[in-house]
Amino acid sequence: MINFNSQIRDSFKRANVLTRLIYINIGVYILIKFLSLFFFLLNRRELDATLLGFLALPADTGVLLVRPWTLITYMFLHYGFFHILFNMLWLFWFGKIFLEYLDARKLTAIYLIGGFAGGLLYIAAYNLLPAFRDQVPVSIALGASAAILAVVMTISFYVPDYRVNLMFIGPVKIKYIALGTILIDLFSIQSGNAGGHIAHLGGALFGILYAWQLTRGKDLVRGFNKLLDALVTLFKPRPKMKVKYKKPRGRPETDMEYNARKSTEQAEIDRILEKISKNGYAALTKEEKEKLFTSSKR
Numbered sequence: 001m002i003n004f005n006s007q008i009r010d011s012f013k014r015a016n017v018l019t020r021l022i023y024i025n026i027g028v029y030i031l032i033k034f035l036s037l038f039f040f041l042l043n044r045r046e047l048d049a050t051l052l053g054f055l056a057l058p059a060d061t062g063v064l065l066v067r068p069w070t071l072i073t074y075m076f077l078h079y080g081f082f083h084i085l086f087n088m089l090w091l092f093w094f095g096k097i098f099l100e101y102l103d104a105r106k107l108t109a110i111y112l113i114g115g116f117a118g119g120l121l122y123i124a125a126y127n128l129l130p131a132f133r134d135q136v137p138v139s140i141a142l143g144a145s146a147a148i149l150a151v152v153m154t155i156s157f158y159v160p161d162y163r164v165n166l167m168f169i170g171p172v173k174i175k176y177i178a179l180g181t182i183l184i185d186l187f188s189i190q191s192g193n194a195g196g197h198i199a200h201l202g203g204a205l206f207g208i209l210y211a212w213q214l215t216r217g218k219d220l221v222r223g224f225n226k227l228l229d230a231l232v233t234l235f236k237p238r239p240k241m242k243v244k245y246k247k248p249r250g251r252p253e254t255d256m257e258y259n260a261r262k263s264t265e266q267a268e269i270d271r272i273l274e275k276i277s278k279n280g281y282a283a284l285t286k287e288e289k290e291k292l293f294t295s296s297k298r
Contacts, residue, residue: 017104018091018098021095021107021111024076025078025087025144026084026088036048052140052142054070056140057119057141057142059132059137060137060139061127064123071120072112074140074142075115075118076144077143078142087145090148097164098151101155105225107151110150110154110221111144111147111150113221115203117205117206118145118150118201118202119199119202121198121205122141122195122198122199122202139195140195143199145196149200150206151207153205153208156178157211157212158214159174164177186201268291275288
């Protein structure tokens, strides 16, 4: 089990940013499922809902004020198997294309900021639009879709003519896939899960804005990446300082001095060995043991 855990840690350390994002999402999903099973066996199913409420993003701004971390945790939180399956497939496919043209630091920043943008649009819509005000106290959002759509839209509008092969269709430019996704989310707001579709659109809009600015030579996530670097540096463990003492330089020993010193050291070792022969090794002091050990290494 220990070896298995170390293999997972090593795999995570060697993985690129895209793989790490997928690992984190899957790891959180598995942990939530284990806890859900545990609550079920204890016949405490209300704890399952409590856990989701603790990590999911609430539409109620009063609840958000006491759970600000949900703006981050919600974008790594999935409950249904097909929910996380399709999200991770989207992230993997478009994340690979993303890394062909843009770097890993941008991928991390766009994922996180896209998730923020989706969450904020969801909260704003539910609190400002009359159609959703009655649902504010009970509505929550969860899932990586908004963050992933930010990645999808960024690369789709940065290299719009990039082609992918779709089953039964053939090669399609990714800009058309992106536009189709936006339309589906837009027209699905009335059909159910309105909060999810609105959050998707928030992430998508950020991705489009970022790609547009990047083609004009402006990197909107540069400041965010500097903030991440500062946080990593702040919490990164510092190596312990080692103090080394150097012996002061002096004149070299004469042959007489050298022989006298060696004779004294050998006499001390002989005394220690004689003490061992009479009383055993356990009778030695700490200093005598250290002297014996140092002598044995020469």
